[in-house]
Amino acid sequence: MQIHEKLKVMRQCKNWTQEDLAEKLGWAVNSYAKIERGEVDIKLDKLNRLAEVMGVDIHELIDANDKTVLNFAENCHYNLPQGTVLLSETQCAHELEKAQLLLRERDKQITGLEQQVLQLQEMVVLMKQSGTA
Structure with a gap:
C-alpha cells in the first residue's frame, strides 16, 4: 500500500473528511487532496506533520509492511465509507x-x-x- 493510500485509510478511520484534516494541518484542501490521490510527491517535513496530526509514528506511514495499516484499521472504531473493505x-x-x-x-x-x-x-x-x- 502506498503512502497516499495509507493516508486515506487512516483519515477515514478517524472519521475525518479531507477538509477536516486539511484544517488540522493548516493546509489548503486542494493541497492535501492531491497528496491523498497520489498526484504529488510528499516531502518529509509534510509527512512528519501528517504523522503528528494523525497521531502515528512517521515510520507507520513509510513502512513497506501493510500490517501497519491493517493494525491501525483493526483498532478503528469509526465506520468507513460504504464499499471500503479492510x-x-x-x-x-x-x-x-x-x-x-x-x-x-x-x-x-x-x-x-x-x-x-x-x-x-x-x-x-x-x-x-x-x-x-
Whole structure:
C-alpha cells in the first residue's frame, strides 16, 4: 500500500473528511487532496506533520509492511465509507478457511452429481437394451 493510500485509510478511520484534516494541518484542501490521490510527491517535513496530526509514528506511514495499516484499521472504531473493505490478517485467514471449506463441500456435491449422472447413463443404456430385445 502506498503512502497516499495509507493516508486515506487512516483519515477515514478517524472519521475525518479531507477538509477536516486539511484544517488540522493548516493546509489548503486542494493541497492535501492531491497528496491523498497520489498526484504529488510528499516531502518529509509534510509527512512528519501528517504523522503528528494523525497521531502515528512517521515510520507507520513509510513502512513497506501493510500490517501497519491493517493494525491501525483493526483498532478503528469509526465506520468507513460504504464499499471500503479492510480485513485484519486474522480476518483474512478466517475468510480463507471458510472459502476453502465451501470449496470442499462443493467438490463433494460435484462428485455426488457426477456419480448420479453415470448411474443415469447406465440406466438409459439398460432401458435401450431391454427395449430392443
